[in-house]
Amino acid sequence: MRTVDHTVTHLIVHTLTKAAGSPASLALRAAPCPLDGAALRLVERLCAHYDSRSAKGFGRFEEDEEAFPLARWLREHLVAESLDFVALSRQFAERVHAIADEEELEDGGHLVVARVREGDTDTLWTALLGGSEGVSINGTLDLLDCTHLDFTTLHAAGRIDLSGWRRDDERYLGFLRGRGKSGTWFKRVLGCSDVMVALQETKKLVATLDRFVDTERLAPAARDSVLERAHDYLDTLSEAGAPVVFEELAREVFPEQPERLDALLRAAETKIAPGFIPNRRAIRPLVRFSASGENWKLEFERSGLHSGAVHYDRATDTLVLSGVPDYLKRMLDEEDKG
Numbered sequence: 001m002r003t004v005d006h007t008v009t010h011l012i013v014h015t016l017t018k019a020a021g022s023p024a025s026l027a028l029r030a031a032p033c034p035l036d037g038a039a040l041r042l043v044e045r046l047c048a049h050y051d052s053r054s055a056k057g058f059g060r061f062e063e064d065e066e067a068f069p070l071a072r073w074l075r076e077h078l079v080a081e082s083l084d085f086v087a088l089s090r091q092f093a094e095r096v097h098a099i100a101d102e103e104e105l106e107d108g109g110h111l112v113v114a115r116v117r118e119g120d121t122d123t124l125w126t127a128l129l130g131g132s133e134g135v136s137i138n139g140t141l142d143l144l145d146c147t148h149l150d151f152t153t154l155h156a157a158g159r160i161d162l163s164g165w166r167r168d169d170e171r172y173l174g175f176l177r178g179r180g181k182s183g184t185w186f187k188r189v190l191g192c193s194d195v196m197v198a199l200q201e202t203k204k205l206v207a208t209l210d211r212f213v214d215t216e217r218l219a220p221a222a223r224d225s226v227l228e229r230a231h232d233y234l235d236t237l238s239e240a241g242a243p244v245v246f247e248e249l250a251r252e253v254f255p256e257q258p259e260r261l262d263a264l265l266r267a268a269e270t271k272i273a274p275g276f277i278p279n280r281r282a283i284r285p286l287v288r289f290s291a292s293g294e295n296w297k298l299e300f301e302r303s304g305l306h307s308g309a310v311h312y313d314r315a316t317d318t319l320v321l322s323g324v325p326d327y328l329k330r331m332l333d334e335e336d337k338g
Contacts, residue, residue: 006047010085010115011039014093016100016128018108024100028090042149043114046127049151050159050176056275058171059192068191069095071165074124078162089113092126096189103185109155120163127157128186156186171273202234202282204272205244205265209253209286212264229253231286234278243275 011033018024033039050056061071073091076083083091093111100108109128116123130153136146157176164172173192209230213223233252237244246265250258265272288301298319311320 004119004121006040006044007117008035008039008043008114009117010113011035011043012086012089012113014089014111014113016093016096016108016111018100018105020106024097024105024108026093026097028093030086032086039114042112043116043125045151046112046114046125046157047116047118049154050125050127050157050174053176056273057175057187057192058273058275059173059187060169060171061165061173062191062193065191068188070189070191074160074162074165078166085115092189096128099185099189103188105155105185107153107155109153110149112149115162122162124160124162125158126160126190128155129153130155156189158186158190158192160190198276199279199282201273201276202279204270205234205278206283206285208264208270208272212254212261216260226253227286231283234283234286235280238278238280238283241277243277246274 012029012031013033014029015027016024017027062068065072070092073083073088077085077088092113096111107130109130112125112127112129114125116125129149129151131147132150132153134146134148136144138144154176159174161169161172161174173190175187175190175192209227213226218226230249230253233249234244246262247258250260250262250265254261264270265274288299291298309322311322312318313320
C-alpha cells in the first residue's frame with residue numbers, strides 16, 4: 001500500500017439515484033465541498049480502499065474523444081482553463097448518469113470527484129459509493145439520524161494520474177474491476193483503453209516468483225513445489241480468462257505464509273500491475289528451462305535438475321542428460337553410422 005501524503009485541492013459529491021428497472025436521476029451539488037478534516041479523511045480512506053483491492057485494470061484514454069470525452073474535458077480544465085472543477089465534475093456526473101441508464105445498472109450512489117496531490121503526483125479520483133443509514137450523537141448527547149458513505153458498497157472507482165497523462169506515460173488510468181457489469185461500465189465512463197500487455201506482466205510475475213523462492217531459501221523440492229503450484233494456478237486462470245488477484249495467488253502458492261508473497265507482489269518496486277490474464281507461454285519458465293545455441297535447442301523440467309535426470313557441470317561447462325529415450329538413441333546411432 002502506498003504511503004504518501006495526500007493534499008486535497010478540490011472535492012465535490014453528487015448523487016445518482018437508481019432503482020432496478022427505473023431511469024436514473026441526478027442531484028448535482030452547486031459548489032465544491034469544504035476542504036476540511038472530513039474531506040481529507042474521505043479521500044485517504046478512498047485511496048487506502050482502492051490500494052487494498054487487487055482486481056484493477058489499467059490503461060490510457062481512448063483516442064476517440066467524441067465517444068470518450070473525459071480527456072477533452074480534462075484538457076479544457078487543466079490546459080485551457082476554460083472549464084472549472086465544478087463544471088468538470090458536473091459533466092462527468094452527467095456521463096455517469098447516461099451510461100448508468102444505458103447499462104441498466106441496479107444501484108446508484110454518491111459520486112465523489114476529487115483532485116488530490118499524492119506527494120509530487122497530481123491525480124483525479126472518482127468513485128461511486130453507496131450510503132448507509134446510521135445514528136450519530138451531537139455535542140449535547142442527542143441522537144441524530146444520519147447517512148454515511150459506506151465503503152462496503154463501493155460500486156466503482158477510478159484514479160487518473162494527471163502528471164503521467166501530461167508526460168504521455170504508457171498507463172496513467174486505473175480502475176477497480178468488479179464482477180459482471182461493474183467490471184466494464186466504469187471503464188467506459190473513464191474512456192479507458194486497456195493497454196495491459198499480459199505477456200509483459202506475466203514475465204514480471206514469473207521473475208518475482210523466482211526471486212521470492214530464492215529469498216525464502218527454500219529446499220530444492222519445496223522451491224519446485226511452490227513454482228509448480230504457481231504454474232498450475234496461473235494456467236487455470238489463463239484457461240478461464242480470469243485476471244490475477246495477488247491475495248488469492250499468494251494463498252494458493254504459499255499457503256504457509258501468504259502475506260509474505262502478497263507483500264512482495266504488491267511492492268511498488270516490483271511494478272506488476274494486477275488484473276491481467278496470465279499468458280500461458282510466459283508461465284512455462286516456472287516449471288521448465290528452455291535454451292538454444294548455434295547447433296542445438298533444449299527444454300527440460302526444472303525438477304530434472306534435482307532428480308538427476310539433468311546435470312550441469314560448471315567445471316567442464318557441460319550439461320548431461322540421463323534416461324535418453326530409445327527412439328532418440330536409435331536416431332543418434334543411425335546418424336553416427338552415417
